[in-house]
Amino acid sequence: MPAENPHHPKTRRRKRIIVAMTGATGAILGIKTLIALRRLNIETHLVMSKWAEATIKYETDYHPSNVKVLADHVHNINDMAAPISSGSFKTDGMIVVPCSMKTLAGVHSGFCDDLISRTADVMLKERRKLVLVVRETPLSEIHLRNMLEITRAGAVIFPPVPAYYIRAAGIEELVDQSVGRMLDLFDLDTGDFERWEGWQEK
Structure with a gap:
C-alpha cells in the first residue's frame, strides 16, 4: 500500500496554532496556553521575545527552556525566513499572549521588524484568526x-x-478561566473552567 502523502489535500493534519509571547506582564497566561494546547493535541509553533524570556524568569518558577519544550516547534524571533512567516504555511490562527503595547503598535502599523509582528501581519492578510491578549492599564x-x-x-x-x-x-x-475563554475563540474547549449557567444557589 502506498505511503500517505502529507501534502495531499485529503490528508488531515493536526490543528496548528502559533503562540507568541512578548515581554508584557502575564507570562503565566502564555505558559498555560501552551500547556492546554499540548493536552488538546494541537500542533504549536512558539515565538518568544527576549523580554518574554526575562519576564518568565521574573514572574514564574519556569525557565524559558522549560517553556520552549511545551511547544512542538520553536522559532527564533529574528528568523524572518521561518515557515510561519509565509502565508503559504497553513495555520489555524495565532495568539499573542501576553501582548505588549509595542507589539500591538507594530502589528497595527504593519511594521514587521521581527517574526512576531510579521506572523501576525500574515494572519491578517490571509484572513486567519489573530488574538491579541493585551496587557496594560490604564489605556x-x-x-x-x-x-x-x-x-x-x-x-x-x-x-x-x-x-x-x-x-x-x-x-x-x-x-485557567482566561486561557479557556481565549481558546474558545479557536473552537477549542479546555474543560478547565466553570461556564456561566445563570444564577446558582450558593
Whole structure:
C-alpha cells in the first residue's frame, strides 16, 4: 500500500496554532496556553521575545527552556525566513499572549521588524484568526486607537479580565478561566473552567 502523502489535500493534519509571547506582564497566561494546547493535541509553533524570556524568569518558577519544550516547534524571533512567516504555511490562527503595547503598535502599523509582528501581519492578510491578549492599564488614547483599528482589520483584542462570578480560590483558577475563554475563540474547549449557567444557589 502506498505511503500517505502529507501534502495531499485529503490528508488531515493536526490543528496548528502559533503562540507568541512578548515581554508584557502575564507570562503565566502564555505558559498555560501552551500547556492546554499540548493536552488538546494541537500542533504549536512558539515565538518568544527576549523580554518574554526575562519576564518568565521574573514572574514564574519556569525557565524559558522549560517553556520552549511545551511547544512542538520553536522559532527564533529574528528568523524572518521561518515557515510561519509565509502565508503559504497553513495555520489555524495565532495568539499573542501576553501582548505588549509595542507589539500591538507594530502589528497595527504593519511594521514587521521581527517574526512576531510579521506572523501576525500574515494572519491578517490571509484572513486567519489573530488574538491579541493585551496587557496594560490604564489605556491611553493611542492604545485604544490601535486596538480599534486592528479590530477593524480582523484581529480579536482579548484583555484577560478576570471573571469574578467563578469565585476563584486563587490566581490559578482565574488564569485557567482566561486561557479557556481565549481558546474558545479557536473552537477549542479546555474543560478547565466553570461556564456561566445563570444564577446558582450558593
